[in-house]
Amino acid sequence: MSVATTANYLNEEKGLKSWLFTLDHKRIGMMYLFAVMIAFFLGGVFAILIRLELLNPGQDFFTADTYNQLFTLHGAVMIFLFIIPAIPAALGNFVLPLMLGAKDVAFPRLNLASFYIYVVGALFALYSIVAGAVDTGWTFYTPYSTTTSTSVISMTLGAFILGFSSIFTGVNFIATIHKLRAPGMTWFKMPLMVWALYATSIIQVLATPVLGITLLLLIIERTIGIGIFDPAMGGDPVLFQHFFWFYSHPAVYIMILPGMGIISELVTTFSKKKIFGYKLIAYSSLGIALISFLVWGHHMFTSGQSEFSSMVFSFLTFFVGIPSGIKMFNWLATMYKGRITFEAPMLYTIAFMFLFAIGGLTGIMLGAISIDIHMHDTYFVVAHFHYTMMGGTVIAFLGGMHYWWPKIWGRMYSEKWARVAWALIFVGFNVTFFTQFFLGSQGMPRRYYNYLDQYQPLHMYSTYGSWMLGVGFLIMAYYLIYSIYKGPKAPNNPWGGLTMEWQTTSPPIQHNFEEQPVLEHEPYDYDTRMVVNDQLIKKEDVKEKENINV
Amino acid sequence: MEHAEKKPSYLQHHFADMEQQTDAAKLGMWVFLVTEVLLFGGLFGFYTFYRAWYPEMFMEAHKYLDVAMGTTNTFVLITSSLTMALAIRAMQLGKKKQTIAYLAGTLFFAGVFLVIKYFEYSHKIELGMLPGKLYFFDGIQAANPHIFFSVYFTMTGLHGIHVLIGMIIIGWVMVRTMRDDFSPEYYNPIELTGLYWHLVDLIWIFLFPLLYLIG
Amino acid sequence: MEQQNTATAHHVLPLSLYFTVAGVLFVLTGITVAISFVHFGEFNIIVAMLIATVKASLVALYFMHLKYDNKLFMAVFLSSLIFLGLFLTLTMTDTMHRGDIDPIKEHPIKKEAVFYNK
Numbered sequence A: 001m002s003v004a005t006t007a008n009y010l011n012e013e014k015g016l017k018s019w020l021f022t023l024d025h026k027r028i029g030m031m032y033l034f035a036v037m038i039a040f041f042l043g044g045v046f047a048i049l050i051r052l053e054l055l056n057p058g059q060d061f062f063t064a065d066t067y068n069q070l071f072t073l074h075g076a077v078m079i080f081l082f083i084i085p086a087i088p089a090a091l092g093n094f095v096l097p098l099m100l101g102a103k104d105v106a107f108p109r110l111n112l113a114s115f116y117i118y119v120v121g122a123l124f125a126l127y128s129i130v131a132g133a134v135d136t137g138w139t140f141y142t143p144y145s146t147t148t149s150t151s152v153i154s155m156t157l158g159a160f161i162l163g164f165s166s167i168f169t170g171v172n173f174i175a176t177i178h179k180l181r182a183p184g185m186t187w188f189k190m191p192l193m194v195w196a197l198y199a200t201s202i203i204q205v206l207a208t209p210v211l212g213i214t215l216l217l218l219i220i221e222r223t224i225g226i227g228i229f230d231p232a233m234g235g236d237p238v239l240f241q242h243f244f245w246f247y248s249h250p251a252v253y254i255m256i257l258p259g260m261g262i263i264s265e266l267v268t269t270f271s272k273k274k275i276f277g278y279k280l281i282a283y284s285s286l287g288i289a290l291i292s293f294l295v296w297g298h299h300m301f302t303s304g305q306s307e308f309s310s311m312v313f314s315f316l317t318f319f320v321g322i323p324s325g326i327k328m329f330n331w332l333a334t335m336y337k338g339r340i341t342f343e344a345p346m347l348y349t350i351a352f353m354f355l356f357a358i359g360g361l362t363g364i365m366l367g368a369i370s371i372d373i374h375m376h377d378t379y380f381v382v383a384h385f386h387y388t389m390m391g392g393t394v395i396a397f398l399g400g401m402h403y404w405w406p407k408i409w410g411r412m413y414s415e416k417w418a419r420v421a422w423a424l425i426f427v428g429f430n431v432t433f434f435t436q437f438f439l440g441s442q443g444m445p446r447r448y449y450n451y452l453d454q455y456q457p458l459h460m461y462s463t464y465g466s467w468m469l470g471v472g473f474l475i476m477a478y479y480l481i482y483s484i485y486k487g488p489k490a491p492n493n494p495w496g497g498l499t500m501e502w503q504t505t506s507p508p509i510q511h512n513f514e515e516q517p518v519l520e521h522e523p524y525d526y527d528t529r530m531v532v533n534d535q536l537i538k539k540e541d542v543k544e545k546e547n548i549n550v
Numbered sequence B: 001m002e003h004a005e006k007k008p009s010y011l012q013h014h015f016a017d018m019e020q021q022t023d024a025a026k027l028g029m030w031v032f033l034v035t036e037v038l039l040f041g042g043l044f045g046f047y048t049f050y051r052a053w054y055p056e057m058f059m060e061a062h063k064y065l066d067v068a069m070g071t072t073n074t075f076v077l078i079t080s081s082l083t084m085a086l087a088i089r090a091m092q093l094g095k096k097k098q099t100i101a102y103l104a105g106t107l108f109f110a111g112v113f114l115v116i117k118y119f120e121y122s123h124k125i126e127l128g129m130l131p132g133k134l135y136f137f138d139g140i141q142a143a144n145p146h147i148f149f150s151v152y153f154t155m156t157g158l159h160g161i162h163v164l165i166g167m168i169i170i171g172w173v174m175v176r177t178m179r180d181d182f183s184p185e186y187y188n189p190i191e192l193t194g195l196y197w198h199l200v201d202l203i204w205i206f207l208f209p210l211l212y213l214i215g
Numbered sequence C: 001m002e003q004q005n006t007a008t009a010h011h012v013l014p015l016s017l018y019f020t021v022a023g024v025l026f027v028l029t030g031i032t033v034a035i036s037f038v039h040f041g042e043f044n045i046i047v048a049m050l051i052a053t054v055k056a057s058l059v060a061l062y063f064m065h066l067k068y069d070n071k072l073f074m075a076v077f078l079s080s081l082i083f084l085g086l087f088l089t090l091t092m093t094d095t096m097h098r099g100d101i102d103p104i105k106e107h108p109i110k111k112e113a114v115f116y117n118k
């Protein structure tokens, strides 16, 4: 097993400055990873506090106002600071050029700029906490957001700035995918993760500017009162919701699409079988990107938008299920008769398929107007979007992180502890959020610090679940950080993957590959290839020698 | 980087050749322009929805915009687009002095545009034709005229900021041209600046009739 | 100028083309302004937008070289207009149809600003 003790991107240049001014996509990706993990921790702390208040009815730890600020901060930090950049800007930044066989992304300086813009945006968002934390909910609905006395401006300005960071990542990835594919890598020979990142970038580029202008208008409305969202001045607050959701519904696909990309990679690698329906999965990513722009009004069924509009949006919403369903069935078909092994990344893959199915199907339920009128703004919705965002995106993110960890650091983590953490997270997640489906369907509204006694048992279980989740994450933090320093050295290709990132050393050298790699086989050619001790071999050769049983 | 074959200094290490680099840069710029269109798109939406709600008010209020100044500015901006395009052409032919002259011309017209805009704005501010709560003009009879001026000021304001940013970038590529950074083989930054500048012109081409020339 | 490196070869368009395009843009600007003084009612906006679109296309095709460049750029640019169109149309399914089915009895949107009612 050849182990990289030689020069690599981590040790070639030393010192803080070599990191802060780096143009290497791998280092920028790692700085992003560091930053989003801090955000995830922060958001997690807020979440634990929210659940703590809800353990019992009545006011226990926080006042109603503080509670409002807590859930707003939780939502805003998780959405804008964690989940949107988590997969594309952190993991995607690291793996995209490697998967394409390129030396870097198309615009390395823009990439670094995007990171610093993220940091500036984050500082504005965090400043809002000390400046009288926002209490509007992460959605900043008018007219409340233009009248509350809390620090709406610094938080929205933060989100506005973060938007640019997201746009720059999108621009960069689109140009990279178009222009920097290795010789021989046609569009339909790209790894599916790349397709997913491509579709994600399209959404980032098309939707984020509208959020930008919306938040800008909100800020102007708040400062000088231009009246467009103010009904007392002939304006219309529902317009704000249209502007906001034109971004934010597509944004939920900025979150989930790259997660789906990761799952497509993991499911083939750990089934050691060619992916089923490659083209369908690729096209369905684009299909999701397109349809995601047509359904935002399903967040507004009870807002007072016209009935006609609700009907149109409800009708269109059902179409989102089709491309997601296509992916789901293709993944299942890939596993069918595969040689599945259950290392940690595969465990996350299976968890994803289970949880995202629940999240997606409840989404379809909510898309039906008659049901949504009852369920809107209840815990049912909270459970739905946690099943998609946490059960889907976060779980896929964790799967991807475990999958590429050996590549990133050149070290292996403890598989045993990884399984323990996985089990705690999987069970903890379901205990926390499945209960909320019941709470919601029984009428528990969202965004309240207090509730009727009848909801207590379910709320209690939900809070217990959140503790389990917390413990799971702490264990994960421990064994991952430990592995960076003390973990056994990782081989170049620990999982036997066939995409290009596994053809370079672990950790990769500074410019990724010794020579420009040329694509010689399709990304998932497990029919004809296999990896033994870091060596990619053709199965026919093996059969001839007959020293390894296939 | 280490490769011995002579790569020109302006070819970045991760690209195989100039064509790949230029094409990537242009694609990146076009994608960025898409984001600009959608950024303004929000405001065009704002315009559309409110015009549909208050057609008479828009009709009344727009009469207080100065068509002569608006028209002049349209001519000015089109001319600046022309000089920008000619600056690129001059550099394609390696005529450095001409490039600088045309860039200077573009800067000049951009400046004229902003000066005219300044006069328009100060006139409106004086009379109280201002957005939202700041509005205190008495002359318009239709309901909610302040909304029209909210639309007017946000749209032309955002556009004006883009003109300003454009001027900074044009100034910068002008300096770089003087420094001999560019040649017929490499003039990508001027080209990208041009794309941005033409987009600013493009947006004005729509703003002008929508705001000044309502039937 | 020497053109040994084909990779950097590019179109140098004739000067006359640039001036013709600018000339047409000037003329069209004149026409829209002139037409705006004639009242066709509904048609004014349609004509004005048509002329603006022609002008914008000229700028994009010639000044921005879309006509000669990689067609991908054209597709990218057009996509922005398509998605903007979607945004406007779908939002108007709401703004243009309020009260169609359930008539609006109270007006949440005041027709007149409070502060303006002096």
Ligand code: HEM
Pocket (backbone or CB within 6 Å): A139, A252, A253, A255, A256, A298, A299, A317, A320, A321, A324, A359, A360, A361, A362, A363, A364, A366, A367, A368, A372, A375, A376, A377, A381, A384, A385, A388, A389, A392, A393
């Ligand atoms: C099959 C796909 C999906 C469908 C049909 C769907 C449908 C819906 C509907 C109808 C609502 C509105 C419920 C209400 O407010 O009353 C909703 C809310 C929500 N969904 Fe989904 N959804 C889907 C996937 C996703 C995904 C993948 C994510 C995130 C990664 C997500 C995140 C959210 C969030 C955050 C909310 C709540 C927004 C708020 O704060 O009001 N959804 N979804």
Ligand SMILES: [Cu+2]
Pocket (backbone or CB within 6 Å): A248, A249, A252, A295, A296, A298, A299
């Ligand atoms: Cu949605």
